[in-house]
Amino acid sequence: MSITGKINNTLNKWMKASGPDPDVVISSRIRLARNLMEVPFPNYASDKEAKRVIDKVESLLEEEDNDFGLKLLDLEKIPVLEKEVMVEKHLISPEHAEPGQHKAMLLTDDESVSIMINEEDHIRSQILFSGLQLEEAWELGDQVDDYLESKLNFAFSEEYGYLTTCPTNAGTGMRASVMVHLPALNLSNQINDVLRAISQLGLAVRGLYGEGTEALGNIYQISNQVTLGPSEEEIIENLQGVIKQIINQERNARKRLMKQNKVELTDRIYRSYGVLKYSRKISSKEAMKLLSDVKLGVDLGIINDVSASIFNELMVLISPPALQRLTGKDLNSSQRDEKRANLIRKRIREK
Amino acid sequence: MLCQECQKREATVHLTKIINNKKKEIYLCDKCAQNKEELNFGKEGFSFNNLLTGLLNSEFGTDTPNSSLNLNYNKKVEEECENCGLNYAEFSRQGKLGCSECYIEFENRINKLLKKIHGNNRHTGKVPKRTGGVIRTRKEIQQLREKMQDAVQKEEFEEAAKLRDAIKELEEEIDE
Numbered sequence: 001m002s003i004t005g006k007i008n009n010t011l012n013k014w015m016k017a018s019g020p021d022p023d024v025v026i027s028s029r030i031r032l033a034r035n036l037m038e039v040p041f042p043n044y045a046s047d048k049e050a051k052r053v054i055d056k057v058e059s060l061l062e063e064e065d066n067d068f069g070l071k072l073l074d075l076e077k078i079p080v081l082e083k084e085v086m087v088e089k090h091l092i093s094p095e096h097a098e099p100g101q102h103k104a105m106l107l108t109d110d111e112s113v114s115i116m117i118n119e120e121d122h123i124r125s126q127i128l129f130s131g132l133q134l135e136e137a138w139e140l141g142d143q144v145d146d147y148l149e150s151k152l153n154f155a156f157s158e159e160y161g162y163l164t165t166c167p168t169n170a171g172t173g174m175r176a177s178v179m180v181h182l183p184a185l186n187l188s189n190q191i192n193d194v195l196r197a198i199s200q201l202g203l204a205v206r207g208l209y210g211e212g213t214e215a216l217g218n219i220y221q222i223s224n225q226v227t228l229g230p231s232e233e234e235i236i237e238n239l240q241g242v243i244k245q246i247i248n249q250e251r252n253a254r255k256r257l258m259k260q261n262k263v264e265l266t267d268r269i270y271r272s273y274g275v276l277k278y279s280r281k282i283s284s285k286e287a288m289k290l291l292s293d294v295k296l297g298v299d300l301g302i303i304n305d306v307s308a309s310i311f312n313e314l315m316v317l318i319s320p321p322a323l324q325r326l327t328g329k330d331l332n333s334s335q336r337d338e339k340r341a342n343l344i345r346k347r348i349r350e351k
Numbered sequence: 352m353l354c355q356e357c358q359k360r361e362a363t364v365h366l367t368k369i370i371n372n373k374k375k376e377i378y379l380c381d382k383c384a385q386n387k388e389e390l391n392f393g394k395e396g397f398s399f400n401n402l403l404t405g406l407l408n409s410e411f412g413t414d415t416p417n418s419s420l421n422l423n424y425n426k427k428v429e430e431e432c433e434n435c436g437l438n439y440a441e442f443s444r445q446g447k448l449g450c451s452e453c454y455i456e457f458e459n460r461i462n463k464l465l466k467k468i469h470g471n472n473r474h475t476g477k478v479p480k481r482t483g484g485v486i487r488t489r490k491e492i493q494q495l496r497e498k499m500q501d502a503v504q505k506e507e508f509e510e511a512a513k514l515r516d517a518i519k520e521l522e523e524e525i526d527e
Contacts, residue, residue, distance in 0.1 A: 037451055037482060040435045044449035120447070142477070149479045155451030158486045160465065161474030163451040167461065168468055170454075172476040229471025 018309075019131020023299040024247045026179040026219065026312055028134045029090070030141040033164045033173035034123040037153040041165040042118045050102035053122045057106070060151040068108055068144060070115070075103040084321030090128060092116055113144055120165050121173075123148065132243060134176055134236050141174075142232075161228060171228025176236055178243050181311075183218040183296045184253035187265075194249060195220070201242060202226055217288035217315065222246070254300060269297035273306075276344050281337040287318050287344060306348055314347060354380035432456040492521050 019025070035041060036056065039049050058072055075083060075096065083097040091114040096103055106115035116124040125144050127137040148154075155163040162173035169175070185191045195205050206221045222243065224235045257265050272293035276282075282290075295311035297303035316322055318340045324331055327339060354362045360380035431438045437449030439457060448454070454461055465472040478487045495518045502511040 035451060040450040041448060043445075043447050044435050044437060145477075146480070149481055153482050154479045156479050156482045156486075157451075157454060157474075158489075159473060160454055160461075161476060162479075163454050165447045167446075167448065167465055170465060171469065171474045174476075226469045226471070228465055228469040228474055231476040 019129060019133050021132045021247055022130070022308060024180055024182070024250050025132040025243065026130075026181055027090075028129045028132055028137050029175075029177045029179070030127045030134070030137040031175040031177075032123075032125045032141055032145055032162075033121040033169045033175075034125070034145070034148070034152075034162055035155045035164060036122050037155045039122065042120065042122060043165060045118075047101060050118050053118055054102055054104050056152060057104070057117055057123075057148075060148065061106075064147065064150055066147055068113055068147065070106040070108055070113065070144075073105050073107055075105060076101065081321055081325050085316075085319075085325050088316045088319045088322055091126075093119060095119065113140070115144070115148075121169070123152075132178065132240075132247070134178065134240050134243075138174075138176070138232060138236055169227050172230075172232050172235065174227055174232055174235060175223050176239050177221050177223030178239065179219060179221050180243070180246060180250070181217070181219055181292065181295060182246070182250050183292050184257055185250050186218050187257060188253050190249070190253060194246065198222060198242060198246075201238075203239065203242060216285065217292040217311075219292075219315075254296070258300065266302055269293050269300075269302050273297060273303060277348055278345070279341045281334075282341045282344065283337055284318055284320065284340065287340060288315070291315065291344075310347060314344060317343060317347070352378050354378065354383050356380070356383035430457065488521050488524060492518055495521070 019028070036053060039045055039053055042050060042053075045053070054072075061070065061072060075092075076099075080097075080099075083092065086092045087094050087097050089111065091107070091111060092105060093116065096105070096116050096119045102118050104117040106117070107113070112128055114126050114128070116126070125141060125148070127141040127144070129137045157163060161171040164170050164173055182191060182194075185194055198205050202225050204223050204225045206223075207216060207219070222239070224239055226235075230238070272290040276287070276290050276294060291311050291314055294303060294306065295308075298306055298308050298310075317326070320331075320333075320336055323336050323339050323343070326343070331339060352362045354360050355378050357380065360382065362378035363381050364379045364384040432449055432453045433456060434452035435449035437453055439460070442448060442453070442457070462472055478490060480487065495514050499511050499514040499518065502508070502514060
């Protein structure tokens with residue numbers, strides 16, 4: 001496969017920045033946790049029982065046609081590097097990528113639906129859409145869930161809703177999250193106030209790669225904390241409302257910066273662009289920081305010769321596992337920094 | 352800003368201490384912050400599971416899982432799920448249940464715990480068609496009742512009568 005082929009193979013929909021409000025919202029995600037009534041939860045299931053979960057899912061796929069085009073993948077048979085790229089693309093969790101028996105997943109060709117089997121719960125369906133599309137993602141998630149439920153007996157109680165391994169997920173079993181890019185709020189030192197307000201509303205804020213990670217490239221994941229009590233629609237409405245306000249605040253901060261510090265801002269953006277365009281070696285941390293500036297520049301119309309999706313794409317492509325996969329061999333960190341700089345230069349020129 | 356301890360690395364941790372109403376601010380880098388005992392940022396330090404286990408154990412009046420256990424505590428903790436064999440002490444340590452039956456076996460405590468975590472212990476969202484057949488119908492009846500009352504209030508008696516018949520039909524369905 002050619003390098004471009006490999007890159008395209010690595011990209012999926014959410015990275016193409018085709019959804020609504022792409023200047024601030026990168027992606028929207030719905031995750032549903034479900035368990036089979038008759039099998040102990042994965043952490044307590046025997047080998048045989050874990051295999052039964054996969055068998056049941058397999059027979060569901062054989063017996064009931066799915067319009068979603070879901071295909072079963074045995075993660076034991078997938079190379080480590082491939083799995084790491086799946087983690088970068090947010091298709092599976094880092095834990096699910098680790099070696100272990102009876103780990104599997106269902107995946108659609110466009111990768112908008114991915115379902116982890118035998119992770120913390122028997123089944124964790126995930127819908128990943130580009131831009132702000134929470135309602136659309138839930139609609140599809142609901143349909144996928146109905147399909148799974150047509151043959152599988154989900155553990156459910158009238159009081160507590162869907163029963164999950166960890167009580168923090170019980171009820172709807174739903175985690176709705178939105179990935180946002182907030183460079184102007186950060187530059188104008190408002191980000192901490194915004195984040196504090198968000199957590200007071202019962203929402204959680206995390207860095208790019210989930211719990212406890214730092215906000216590389218000014219990217220934050222905002223999600224609901226409470227899963228039991230409110231309905232799915234209420235959870236989404238609440239999150240959506242907060243996100244819309246954040247979008248407004250970020251856009252206002254951008255306008256203010258353009259008005260009050262235009263030269264400084266433009267200078268910063270062009271400098272970052274310059275480094276990305278000409279550097280021969282770059283760490284992923286520096287690259288993320290500069291790419292964040294360039295994306296801001298594109299969204300503000302300051303930079304016109306780079307496509308808007310370049311940030312989303314490169315965010316995944318420049319990670320160590322993705323670079324490794326592109327070049328097809330083991331690289332040390334110095335070699336990686338070189339490859340990364342080359343890839344960014346090439347990608348930026350291609351438009 | 353540079354770290355106040357080592358004066359070498361960039362300060363990334365901002366700590367505000369209030370002792371006897373006196374405010375003291377400290378700026379540290381990651382490394383120095385990790386060495387500070389009062390921050391406890393080490394690997395075993397602050398994590399989601401610690402928080403959850405803290406919640407679980409506070410029920411017994413002990414702050415940490417390692418606190419000395421009194422007899423009463425031991426007795427309570429030895430309860431086991433008949434289906435999967437998980438005992439409550441193990442759950443308190445890991446924060447993970449063993450099977451769906453655990454929710455019934457440890458009903459009382461799970462109920463309180465869910466209330467603590469979610470501020471609520473009553474599901475109002477989606478009900479699965481297969482395992483939730485009766486529940487689904489009951490929910491539907493509830494919704495129809497609300498609609499019926501609405502209709503009565505608006506004096507739309509014809510509509511109310513229709514709703515009443517629909518409710519009756521569904522109720523018979525459950526009884527069968």
